[in-house]
Every structure is written in C-alpha cells, then in structure tokens.
Amino acid sequence: MKRHPFTQKIFAASLCFSIIIGCTACKKKTASDKRKREILESDTFFESEVHELKLPIDETKKIEYKSVDHVQFLGDIIIANYTLTYELPQSAFNPDSWEEIDWDAYNRSGIAKFSLDGEYLGDFRSGSDPSLILTIDNDGNLAMLETTYDEKTFMVNGANITFQDLSGNKIKEISLEMPSNPNLSYVSQMQFLPDGRIAVQYGFGGPLLIYDETGKHISDIDGIDRGIIGDIFEYNGKYYAFSIPNGSLTDIDYYIHEIDLQTGEMKPGKLTYAVTDPYALAFSEDGAYTTTPNGISKFDPVSGETEEILNxxxxxxxxxxxxxxxxxxxxxxxxxxxxxxxxxxxxxxKYYSIRLKRAEKNPHAGKKIMYVGGIDLSGGFYDYMYEYNANTDNKTRIEAIDYAYSLEDGTSLDKKFQTNLTSRINLMILSGEAPDILVNFAGFDQYANDNMLVDLNTYIDGKNGLDRSEYFDNIFRSMEVNGKLYYAPMSFNLRGYMANSEYIQAESDWTFEDLDKAASSLPDGVELMPPEESSKLLEFYMGSDLTTYMDYANKKVNFNSEGMVKVLEEAKKYGAKEDLSDREFLSGISTVSSYGGLDVYDTEDLNAIVEGFKPIVKIADYLRHGTAAMIYARIDSLNDYTLFKGIPYGKGKYLGFPTLQGNGILAYAVESMAIVADSPYKDEAWEIIRSFYSSEAQSTITTKGLSSFPLKTSVFDDNMTAEQDKISKAYDAIQEEFSMGRESSCLIFPVTDEDIDELREIIKGVKCSYHTDAAVMDVIMEEAPGYFT
Structure with missing residues (x-):
C-alpha cells in the first residue's frame, strides 16, 4: 500500500523520539541554579526619559484616517510625515453647501517637528495634499516630490522635487528624468543618499529609481523575484538594502543585498532573521541598528551577525x-x-521619544532577579512587569526575554523556530538555566511532567488560590495533562469550523464517520471546504491532542497505529488535489480603522485593486456564496462569532475539527504561564500568575492586548456587553451609509442576546485544548507529503 513507506519512516522516527521523550520524562537529577540571582552596583543600567509625540489634532473634529510614517531623527530633533483626515459634516453630502465648506480644514498633511523631549515645534511644511512625498535632504532642507499621471494609463509620467529652507523659502526645483518605458504606479518613498544621489521608489516593493542630484536618471533597481523594502544604507563604502518576495501577500521573508547604484544590480541576497521590520532600522557609519522588545543590536550586513549593545x-x-x-x-x-x-x-x-543615558551605578543593586521567558509576551504582561518592578516593596526584580526575537533560535519567521526553541528550553530546564516562569508555552507537552514543571492545580486549590466557580473551570480542565495543570491559561480563543447548517447538521464534537457522511450528502456545486493542503488538514485532525499518539510516561510514540492511519486517510481524502501555489489565500476578514477598529467581512474584489500579485482567493467568500459547506474559523471575540455566523446569511453553526474521538471545539491558550520545577521562587511566581486572574487584569489582557476571551466569567459578561454596544454602533453606521447611497464593502452583523448566550454555552462545552510537540510535528510534516502524493 502507498502508506507503507511513510508509516515505516514514522515508526523509525518514533524510536528516536522515544529516546527524546525518555530524556525529558525520566527522573532527572536536580540541577543547581546557574542563573545570576542578584543585581550588583556595577551592572549596566541606563536611566530613561519617555515623552509622547503628540500631533496637532483638531479636538473639535472626529478623525477618520491618520497616517504617520518616516519618523526619524534629524540632528537634535525628530521629524514625522503625517496625514490627517477628519470626518466630513453632513452638509458635505449636499452639493448646495459645497462652496461654504472649508475642505482644507478636513485634510492636513505635513512634516511635524518635535524636540527630543517630545515638544511639538511646528511643521516644516503643512497642507492638504496627502499625495505629496516629503523628506529632508542632506543639507537639512525640505524636499517635496510631486507626480503627474497619464490620463489614459493612470501611470506616473512625470515627477518634480521642490526644495525649501526651514523658513519656507524656495531654494530650487528639479525634474526627475523618466525612464524610456515607464510602468510606474505611484511614488511610495524618496530618500537622499549620503553621496547626494536620490532614490525614489514607485509602489510598495516596486522599482527603485536612482537619480543624480540634478535629476538625471542613473539606474533602476528592480528585482524579478524580489522587491526592495525600507531604506538603502551605506556600510564600509558599499550600499545595501532589504528585500521581500514579489507577488506574495503572506509568505514574507527578508534578504539583505548589496546594491550597485550605478548599474542597478541587486546582487544575490542572504536570508536574515536578524531583522523583522526593515522600517524600524536606524543607520550610521558603523552599520545598521535593529531594535526588538529584547534590546538594541548592531547589524552587520556582510556577516549577517548582530551584537547586542543594550538589553x-x-x-x-x-x-x-x-x-x-x-x-x-x-x-x-x-x-x-x-x-x-x-x-x-x-x-x-502613539509615538514616543525615549532618551537613555548610562548610569554610574545600578539603582536596583541588591535586589534578587526572577526570570521570565516567553513567546510574544503581551503588553498586558509588560504593564504588570513595569508596575511590579516599580514597587519598591518587592525584593525581586523581573527580567524578561521574548524568544520570538531571540536570535539564538532564529526568529518566529524561521520555519524551525519552534523546534529549535523547545529543544533549547528543554536543555535549559535540565541544566538549571531555565527561566522561573515560562509564558505562552501552553500545549507543548514535552515539558508536561512533574520533573520539569509545577502542577498549578496545587496552587489554584491551595491557600492563596482561586475560586473555580468564578471562572470557566472547564477551560482549566481542558489544558490538563493526566489530570495535572502545567500551564495556566490567562486568556483563550476557540478553533474549529464554521459550517453552513443548511448543508451540515453535525454536532460540534463530530467524528470522521460524521465527516464522511456529511461530505457524501452535499448537493452538486458545493464542496466540503475551500481547497486546503492535505498536510494542513493533517495538522487540524491530529494536532488537537498529540497525546493520543504518544505516551510520555511510558516513552512510546504510536504513529503506526490504526488511529494514525485513519487520520492520514481522511487528510488525503479531503485535501486539495491541485497545486495551490499559483494563488494567494486570504481570510476575507479585515480590520478597518473606521467602525471602532472592528473586524469586518470585506466583500470587495481585491484582484481589481491589487496589482502585481498572485490571484487572490478569499476564504470567507466560499461560505458567503454557498460554494463550500464550511471554513476554518478562529473565534477571538463576540464580533468574530457573529461575523462568521452571519456570513452564510445567518445559517452558521460552529463545529470542532472532526477527530477520532470527537474532541469538539478546541480551546487555545492565547496567554499562559508555567512555573519551572527547579525555580527557587515558586511561591513568588504563583503570586504573579494569580494576579492575572483579577478582574482588572482579565479585562486588560482581553480588551487592550490580543483579542481573546477571559477565564473569569464576570469579565466575560462585561466584555460581551461592551462589545455588543460597539458592534451595534458600527452596524448602525454602515446601515446609515447604505441609506445615504454611499457604497461600502464592509459587512458587520447585528448581535442579539441569544448570540451571547450561544457563545457562552459553546465555551462551557469545550473539553479539549490544543496540544503539540514541535519536534514530532516537524518529522510528520516532512514525511507526510510522501504519503499524500
């Protein structure tokens, strides 16, 4: 049979993983604590000042759109390009009133100046034309680039740069020479290079044209497969730039290239994980500086290495x-x-100016250090850490590292990131070098044993514990492994399928037998789901609980079982048979600045407005137009639930992923914490974890951080009430636009009390959560394609 070679390989791999599991689950010798535990006077410390940069806002008007970019240092001041658009009054929709309206009062753009202390110093230039590209040249003068367009092709056919001094006096004007065969959509940025040449980019990731200081066209930098992003910078007499893939909205990686400005050659690039945001780079004569939530590092474009200069x-x-x-x-x-x-x-x-100055002595000398390590640490956690460290009564100080930005394992852009990280954390725990608290590792079952982590049920049910009746206790229980809670969830979301109940009448905890029955009864023209790779379905269908296939306690992996074979068969049966790489799949759910920043169903045809990319397919359209019976749906909020439910004209029914046992809808911990078994600060760590279950903390992390559901039921009720009101206002605003004849591609659906009750009951019915093992899943995903072909 075709699956035989694959199951043989998996069985062989299982022998290797038995050894790994044996190392992590067997009784280990207690490792001595090797972390530095006390702060010394001589330890590096920087005093800091933080000042908000506040743009000149007309408080009498409501902002409809705001854009701030190219925020940069110019000597001892900060400059920022900005565009402000205010909501127009109702009279603006009456042609008889147009002459009375001061249109410029509702549109403003310019370059704002700020002191390093955040004081607004006025504008270098302001106006009402948001299409102007504004920057500062090498002499500190204002440079304004204006473009003209061909009336038939709507492509750029001319560009001029006007230079003014800081008093507004015109210095000169130059015209940029257009290439012989221009195919330029719009100007996205302009940059003055150290040697006086000018770089102008046409479109995001589009061609970069190089001009001399008189406007003469020198060269084009336009990669076939990759486009320049961010600024060009000089290092040791050579120019470099970062690139992203052309034609893709989702598969993003960054390469660093040496650039020949004279010929336009973009030399072969080198993949770099050291930079995750090219627009956040700063440049100097000794290289580029990249900053992450962990610290500031100097980046060497030749070696690709970084050197941390501040944590x-x-x-x-x-x-x-x-x-x-x-x-x-x-x-x-x-x-x-x-x-x-x-x-x-x-x-x-909001934007802030941060000023750092090295202190003579560390003001926290004598305090003990408690270490926290996590993946994508949230603003809610950092706010708590800030307040905790500012409290002089606390004898310990929290120091945190976000592994998503730690280059020891690559960054989260690296496909092997989770495997590398979990392997390193495993070794750190065994060697006594692990953090005291692990954040956002819920579901990584390779650590889920008493030798590595603390059973938090002992604290929840202890003297300073929690009243389980005040929380969704079933969510706590869903996270347990063998009856023990090694990861405490602070917030969570739901994972499953939103089905059109007209086509699928299954229960939420359906099995593969139910899936096959539903698929066989679909009418002509209706697919079970949008095209999906078999390997992704495999992850859905077995990734809900890998402990089904592995036994950490007895050091066995059962991938050659009948259950595993059944999962493979189902994933192959319903996986796409055609090549999906020729198109771009997007959810069809967008976050918009209007309507309170809510997610909306975007009905607009993106292929008509986005050029230069693969054809775009919106997943939500399948459910809306009845061409698929169900789509994947992650539910983070009440709005998500009513949005997905409303897309199939109100016939949506939320189901779990079909599995062997009928696990139902999955809970996924958005934020979680665990205590390492060898930590000398277990009790202190629990107090930190417990603080995140207060009403205030639960509200903050689920409304001001990543959208998610709280564990505390009273906060859930408050969140639902507030969100229902927010959705209702947005829905009314959209309906008003329709009634006035204004077009809108955004759909939001009204919320009823019944919707809230449904969602609450869905949450109460959850009995399983996401569990995985990154190393094991890597082996499966590498070998599975051989079975599916």
Whole structure:
C-alpha cells in the first residue's frame, strides 16, 4: 500500500523520539541554579526619559484616517510625515453647501517637528495634499516630490522635487528624468543618499529609481523575484538594502543585498532573521541598528551577525512600548529611540521619544532577579512587569526575554523556530538555566511532567488560590495533562469550523464517520471546504491532542497505529488535489480603522485593486456564496462569532475539527504561564500568575492586548456587553451609509442576546485544548507529503 513507506519512516522516527521523550520524562537529577540571582552596583543600567509625540489634532473634529510614517531623527530633533483626515459634516453630502465648506480644514498633511523631549515645534511644511512625498535632504532642507499621471494609463509620467529652507523659502526645483518605458504606479518613498544621489521608489516593493542630484536618471533597481523594502544604507563604502518576495501577500521573508547604484544590480541576497521590520532600522557609519522588545543590536550586513549593545532589562522603560522601535545610539553612553505603540484601530497609535543615558551605578543593586521567558509576551504582561518592578516593596526584580526575537533560535519567521526553541528550553530546564516562569508555552507537552514543571492545580486549590466557580473551570480542565495543570491559561480563543447548517447538521464534537457522511450528502456545486493542503488538514485532525499518539510516561510514540492511519486517510481524502501555489489565500476578514477598529467581512474584489500579485482567493467568500459547506474559523471575540455566523446569511453553526474521538471545539491558550520545577521562587511566581486572574487584569489582557476571551466569567459578561454596544454602533453606521447611497464593502452583523448566550454555552462545552510537540510535528510534516502524493 502507498502508506507503507511513510508509516515505516514514522515508526523509525518514533524510536528516536522515544529516546527524546525518555530524556525529558525520566527522573532527572536536580540541577543547581546557574542563573545570576542578584543585581550588583556595577551592572549596566541606563536611566530613561519617555515623552509622547503628540500631533496637532483638531479636538473639535472626529478623525477618520491618520497616517504617520518616516519618523526619524534629524540632528537634535525628530521629524514625522503625517496625514490627517477628519470626518466630513453632513452638509458635505449636499452639493448646495459645497462652496461654504472649508475642505482644507478636513485634510492636513505635513512634516511635524518635535524636540527630543517630545515638544511639538511646528511643521516644516503643512497642507492638504496627502499625495505629496516629503523628506529632508542632506543639507537639512525640505524636499517635496510631486507626480503627474497619464490620463489614459493612470501611470506616473512625470515627477518634480521642490526644495525649501526651514523658513519656507524656495531654494530650487528639479525634474526627475523618466525612464524610456515607464510602468510606474505611484511614488511610495524618496530618500537622499549620503553621496547626494536620490532614490525614489514607485509602489510598495516596486522599482527603485536612482537619480543624480540634478535629476538625471542613473539606474533602476528592480528585482524579478524580489522587491526592495525600507531604506538603502551605506556600510564600509558599499550600499545595501532589504528585500521581500514579489507577488506574495503572506509568505514574507527578508534578504539583505548589496546594491550597485550605478548599474542597478541587486546582487544575490542572504536570508536574515536578524531583522523583522526593515522600517524600524536606524543607520550610521558603523552599520545598521535593529531594535526588538529584547534590546538594541548592531547589524552587520556582510556577516549577517548582530551584537547586542543594550538589553531593555537594563532600563526601567515599560516594555509594552517596545514592539516597534527605531534606536539611534549617539555614543556608548547615550541612546535615543522612537517607539510606536499600536492600537486596535490604527488611528490611536502613539509615538514616543525615549532618551537613555548610562548610569554610574545600578539603582536596583541588591535586589534578587526572577526570570521570565516567553513567546510574544503581551503588553498586558509588560504593564504588570513595569508596575511590579516599580514597587519598591518587592525584593525581586523581573527580567524578561521574548524568544520570538531571540536570535539564538532564529526568529518566529524561521520555519524551525519552534523546534529549535523547545529543544533549547528543554536543555535549559535540565541544566538549571531555565527561566522561573515560562509564558505562552501552553500545549507543548514535552515539558508536561512533574520533573520539569509545577502542577498549578496545587496552587489554584491551595491557600492563596482561586475560586473555580468564578471562572470557566472547564477551560482549566481542558489544558490538563493526566489530570495535572502545567500551564495556566490567562486568556483563550476557540478553533474549529464554521459550517453552513443548511448543508451540515453535525454536532460540534463530530467524528470522521460524521465527516464522511456529511461530505457524501452535499448537493452538486458545493464542496466540503475551500481547497486546503492535505498536510494542513493533517495538522487540524491530529494536532488537537498529540497525546493520543504518544505516551510520555511510558516513552512510546504510536504513529503506526490504526488511529494514525485513519487520520492520514481522511487528510488525503479531503485535501486539495491541485497545486495551490499559483494563488494567494486570504481570510476575507479585515480590520478597518473606521467602525471602532472592528473586524469586518470585506466583500470587495481585491484582484481589481491589487496589482502585481498572485490571484487572490478569499476564504470567507466560499461560505458567503454557498460554494463550500464550511471554513476554518478562529473565534477571538463576540464580533468574530457573529461575523462568521452571519456570513452564510445567518445559517452558521460552529463545529470542532472532526477527530477520532470527537474532541469538539478546541480551546487555545492565547496567554499562559508555567512555573519551572527547579525555580527557587515558586511561591513568588504563583503570586504573579494569580494576579492575572483579577478582574482588572482579565479585562486588560482581553480588551487592550490580543483579542481573546477571559477565564473569569464576570469579565466575560462585561466584555460581551461592551462589545455588543460597539458592534451595534458600527452596524448602525454602515446601515446609515447604505441609506445615504454611499457604497461600502464592509459587512458587520447585528448581535442579539441569544448570540451571547450561544457563545457562552459553546465555551462551557469545550473539553479539549490544543496540544503539540514541535519536534514530532516537524518529522510528520516532512514525511507526510510522501504519503499524500
């Protein structure tokens, strides 16, 4: 049979994993604590000042759109390109009132100036034309690029740059020479290079045209497979730039290239995991500086290596501000940085100036250190850490590392990231070098035993525990392994399929037998689901609980069992038979700045507005148009539930992934914490974990952080009430637009009390959560394609 070679390989692999499991699950010798545990006066520390950069906002109007970009240092000031659009008054929709409206008052763009202390110093230039590209040249003058377009092709056919001094006096104007066969959609950015040449990019990731200082066209940099992103920078007399793949909206990786400005050659690139946001880079004569939530590092474009020059734990800056930071070291003792704090609707994003100065002595000397290591640590956790460390009564200080940005394992862009990380954490636990608290490792069952982690049920049910009746206790229970809770979930979401109940009448805890029955009864023209790779279905159908196939206690992996064979057969049966690489699959669910930043179902044909990419297929359209009976649906909120339910014209029914045992809808811990068994601070660690179950903390992490559901039922009720009101206002706003004849491609569906009751009952009915083993899944995913072909 075709599956025979595959099951043989899996069986062979299982022998190897038996050894790994044996190492992690057997009784280990207690490792001595090898972490540094006390802060010394001589330890590096930087004093900090944080100042918000506030744009000039007309508080009498409501912002409809706000964009801030190219925030950068210019000597001892900070400059920022911005565009502001305010909501128009109702009179704007009456042609008889147009002459009375001051249109410029509702649109404003310019380059704002700020001091390093955050004080607004006015604009270099302001106006109402958001299409202008504004920047500063090498002499500190304002450069404004304006483009003209062909009336037939709508492509750029001309561009001029006007230079002004900071007092607004015109210095000169140059015209940029257009290439002989221009196919340029729009200008996305302009940059003045150190040698005086000018780089102008046409479109995101589009061609980059190089000009001399008179506007003469020198060369084009336009890769066939990859496009330039971010600024060009100079290092040791050579120019470099980062690139992303052309034609893809989802498969993003970053390469670093040497660039020949004279010929336009983009030399073969090198994959780099050291940079996850090219727009957050700062450049100097000794290279590029990249900043992450962990710290500031110098990046060498030749070797691809980084050298950390500051760790944010060496400051008192709130880490929740540090998701997107550009740092500019002045010298080894002074560092300036610009931080962007994202909001759910993008309009309320905030920018901060951070000033760091090396201290003579570490002010926290004498305090003990408690270590936290996690994946994608949230703003909610960092806010708690900031307050905890600021409390002088606490004798310990929390130091945190986010492994998603730790280059020891690659970054989260690396396909082997989870495997590398979990292997390293395993070794750290065994050697006594692990953090005291692990954050967001829920479901990684290779650590789920008493020798490696603490059973948190003993704390929940202990003296300073929790009242289980106040929480969704079934969610706690769903996370258990052999009756023990090694990872405490702080918040969670739901994973499964949203089905059209007209076609599928199964219960939420359906099995493969139910799946086959439903598939065989579908009418002509209706597929079971949108095209999906068999390997992805395999992950859905077995990834819900890998402990079904492995026994950590007895060190056995049962991949050659009848159950595994059945899962493979189902994944192959319903997986796509055609090549899916020629198209781009998007969910069809978008977050918009209007309507309160809610997710909406976007009905617009993206292929008509997005050029240069693969054909776009929206998954939600299959459910809306009745061409598929169900689609994958991750539910993070009430809006998600009513949105997916409403897409098939209100006939949506939420189901779990079909499995051998009928596990039902899965809970997935969005945020979780675990205590390492050898930590000397177990009780202190539990107090930190317990604090996240307070009403205030539960509300904060589920409404101001990643959208998710709280464990505390009273907070769930409060969140539902607030979200119902928010959705109702957005729904009314969209309906008003329709009534006024204004077009909108956004759909939101009204919420009833019955919807909230349904969602609550769905959550109460959850009995399983996501469990996995990164190393085992890697082997399966590498070998499975051989079975499916």
């Amino acid at each position: 944010w734990n060496q400051t008192d800056v709130n880490h929740s501000l540090l998701n997107s930071v550009m740092s500019s070291p002045k010298n080894e003792n002074e560092i300036n940085a610009i931080a962007r704090q994202y909001s759910s609707n993008f309009i309320d994003d």
